[in-house]
Amino acid sequence: MTIPTMKSGARKATPRQAPATNKPHDVLIVGAGFAGLGAALRLQQEGVGDLVILERADDVGGTWRDNSYPGAACDIPSNLYSFSFAPNPDWSRSFAGSREILDYVHHLADHYNLRQLVRFGRDVSHLRYDDKTGLWTAVTQTGETFQARSVVMAQGPLSNASFPDIPGLDEFKGHKIHSARWDHDYDFNRKRVAVIGTGASGVQIVPELVKKVDKLTVFQRTPGWVMPRPDFATPQWNKLLFRRVPKAQESVRRALYLAHESMALGIIWNSPLTGLLERVSEAHLNHQVKDAWMRRQLKPDFRIGCKRVLMSSDYYPALQRDNCRLITWPIARLCENGIRTAEGIEHQFDCIVFATGFDVSNNGTPFKVTGSKGRDLDTDWKRGAQAYKSINVAGYPNLFITFGPNSGPGHNSALVYMESQIEYLVKAVKMMTSEGIKSLDVRKDVQRRHNHDIQKRLAKTNWNSGCKSWYLTEDGFNATMFPGFASQYARQMEGFDPGDYRVVRVAGRPQ
Amino acid sequence: MATIDLDNMLAKIKASQWALADIDWEAPGAEMISEAQWPKLKAFMSDLMWIEHVGARGFAAMAKKAPTDTLREIYTYFHAEEQRHANAEMALMRRWGMLEGEELPEPNINLRLTIEWLDRYSDDMPLEVLGSVIPMLEIALDGALLKFLLDEVNDPLCHQVFEKINADEARHLGVDFHVMEMLGRGRLHQLAVKTIGTVVSPKLIMGVLAYAPLLNRMRDNIVEMGLKEERLYEAMDKYQRIGGRTKEGRRNPWFQIISQHGRMVVDRSHIYHKPVDALVKLSNYIPRRALGPVPSWVKELTWRPTA
Structure with a gap:
């Protein structure tokens, strides 16, 4: 693989081993997935060199390290x-x-x-802010501590997975796989296997597993809208072209970005395009499934976009x-021998395979976070x-969250959103280091106004149109999705206005 | 109004699940079916099992129409529970030597026509229609038949199975009548206009042409099996009593239509029976081939406790 270019004008990354001493770092990053590594890379490129990344596993990769089930793809x-x-x-391939x-x-x-920069095997259990010093302390499960001026919580929203709460879960004597x-x-050969869940993971696992097992039974609670996935191998000339003419790849990326942006009109809001997308998905179902009852079983009753749209061309044939x-x-x-x-x-x-997704913390944190004044x-x-x-929380100075509240995309690449978040935090951290800022805390009134606007806009979206999904809390509050185009999100994240923050400088530094 | 808390009801339903594997199908008692009883019982069980399935398909359609998530989930369970009853009744038939191999009991032609109609049109019917008709089928046919069965059959396992089925049915009827009352709320003229709009729909007229002869056919079958038809009428009367106990229930136009129809059914001298009995006779001449293959959901029926 070649990753040839660096952002123009950016400084070449300087490899520096994170100091092993207890001297506070400039930035501490939790998680070495896409967001954590991306943030570290951009911070380094912008000259913030004293970084440490705490990763609970023994390798980088985050969700793509953990999701290695057969058929797993983006x-x-x-x-x-x-x-x-x-x-x-x-x-x-077009979809790797x-x-x-x-x-x-x-x-x-x-x-x-x-x-x-990564300290592997460090599972953060507590993040604690000290008002006096303006420093964060990360405590790991083993009691080790790391200090830093700023913290980037990049553990990701989809990082914790557990078996669902089904009665009798522990009674099943066969093999359980998440x-x-x-x-x-x-070894799946000649086995009778169940797959529980037909969301994004389920529709990818089923077509692969059905080739290996003796008998596959798929348990579906709610059918999702499935769109065909135009997945094809990339021809050699295409790779050559992209390598020699990076502009060509940039243009393709731009075209894909705009195509996905246009989907927002149908997926995020209820518009004539919503109906059109539903017709396309229905035609896909009708074309691939001939039996009327099975079609009825697989036809969703909610508006497209309300839950994640699934992409598969081989799920229906596999069923x-x-x-x-x-x-x-x-x-x-669940009982000793199976599922009742x-x-x-x-x-x-x-064997039972649980394709039941992740524990999304819509109204909680994955570990204890203690902010200013012990909150x-x-x-x-x-x-x-x-x-x-989506990135700062009032009362938690110098804390940045990637994929924080209301940053989720429903129609475009998560990495596009992630880049905007990274650029925003890079600007903030650069300002902090260059101006000797001790604490940067978003103002409560600014945060309140922002959320009032977000929730008002969310009320008009398909996500809030009545279906149950992981986007919403039990009470129906949407703390997950961003109600707009990716371009609108990028615009939101473009401007970093210090006026939105309460800024406290290090004593002795000029104001 | 006798309202029920649907969230509590859903929790109760989830906590009351049972499986065919909970029952010892080889337990003694099967020999208590007499030779004289056997052929009648076989026909009776076939009808009963298919009526459960009519209810199942009705609930499947209602789940799609349910106005809330809770009610949708309740109907999804009821759909499955009616299937469970049909499965358990097939397992009883198997125990009594009434089914060979993978044989499926044959539904009578009027049941077959009703299934055909449900399969084609029930998803297009408003909740008001299904929510008022399904309780009648459940209370009248299911209720009357079960009572007869428990009076006539001594096999203790049969009693054990129907105790479970009856407990499920009691919950079904509780929700059925609650929903019927719910559907009676709103402005009377709006209810009336909506009802008239549905009554004149050709799909509903076809449904009536399937439903009316089914009731008369079942009445004839009940009489043939030695059960007093009054038992059926008592059960139909129960629909009117419970459905009409509140103002909201009585305001539901579909309750009024079905009750009025019920009054005609129980009055053997009513002119209504002339054309309907003729339809029953006529339906005997419909060739099975004309109906095409059974819908694939029928194939999910099984007497086997494990799969």
Whole structure:
């Protein structure tokens, strides 16, 4: 893989080992996935050199390290699902698989010497701010501490996965696998296997697993809208072209970006395009599934866009294979030998695969975060997470969150949003280091006004149109999605206005 | 108004799930079915099991129309539970030697026509229609038939199974009547206009042509099996009593239509029976081929406790 270019005018990354002493770092980053590494890279390029990244696993890669199930892939084209400041001309397919995306992350880490900044096996359990010193302390599960002026919480919204709360979960004596913690040693040959969940992971796992097992049973609770996925291998000439003429790849990326932006009109808001997208998805279903009852089972009852739109051209054919069966009866419980459904039948399996997604913290934090004057972020977010421009939270100075509240895209590449967040935090941190700022805390009134506007705009979107999804809390509060185009989000993140913040400078520094 | 808390009801439904595997289908008692009873019981169980399935398909359609997530989930469970009843009844038939191999009991032609109609049109019917008709089918046919079964059959396992089925049905009827009352709220003229709009729909007229002969056919079958038809009428009367106990229930135009129809059904001297009995006879001449293959959801029926 080649990642040839650096952002023009940027300083070449200087590899520096994070000091092992307890001297406070400029920036501490939690998580070595796309966001953590991207932030580290851009901070380095902009001259903020004293960084440390705390990673709970023993490798970089985040969600793409964890999601290695068969068929795992991104449902955004690879040319858009990559950093604009680190393009990869060698993507092998239009929609790369997880392995190739992980290779890209690895290459990013190696090419820019980011690995040496990472302290692996450090699982942060507590982040604590000290008003007196203006420093953050990260405490790990083992009690180790790290201090820094600023913290970037880049652990990601989709990083914790657990088995769903189904009665009898522990009674099942067979093998249990979670899609985000795949067991590569398990032999699926001649096995009776169940897949619970038909979301983004489920529709990718089923077509692969059905080829390997004796009998596959898919348990669906709510069918999603499925769009065809135009996945094809990249011809050699294309790779050559991108390598020799980077502008060509930039143009393709731009075209893909604009195509996805136009989808917002149908996916985010209810417009004539919404109906058109539903017709396309229905035509895809009708074309691939001939049986009327099965079509009925697979047809969603909610408006497209309300939940994540699924992309697959081989999911419906897989469901119709002789060794595959779709079950839409509610699951009553798990038992020793399998799954009992409400129609009274016990479906017996050797292995159950849980493609049930992640524990999204819509109104909580993944670990304890104590801000200014001892305030607790989990408590502050109990009634729904709120932040300013998704990245800062009032009362938590010098803390930056990637994919914080209301930053989620429903129609475009997450990496486009991530880049805007990274650029924003880079501006803030640069200002802090150059001007000797001790604490930068967003004003409460500014944050309140921002959220009032966001929630007003969200009320008009498809996400808030009545379906249950992981975008919403149990009470229906949307703390996840950004109600607009990616370009609007980028514009929101473009301007960093110090006037929105309470700024406290280091004593003795000129104001 | 006798309202029920649907969230509590959903929790209760989830906590009351049972499976065919909970029952020992080999337990003694199967021999208590007499030779004289056997052929009648076989026909009776076939009808019963298919009526459960009519209810199942009705609830599947209602789940799509439910105005709230909770009610949608309740109907999804009810759909599955009616299927469970049909599965359990097939397992009883299997126990009594009434099914060979993978054989599926044959529905009578009027049930078959009703299934056909439900499969084609029920998803297009408003909740008001299904929410008022399905309770009648449940209370009249299911109720009357189950009572008869428990009076006539001594096999203790049969009683054990129907105790479970009855507990489910009690919850179904609770929700059914709650929804019927819910549908009776709103301005009377709006309810009337909406009703008239539906009544004149050709799809509904076809539904009536399937439903009316089904009731008369079931009445004839009940009489043939030695059950007093009054049992059926008592059950139909119960629909009117419970459905009409509140103002909201009585304001539901579909309750009024179905109750009025019920009064005609129980009056054997009513002119209504002439054309409907003729339709029953006529339906005997419909060739099975004309109906095409059974819908694929029928294939999900099974007497096997495990799959």
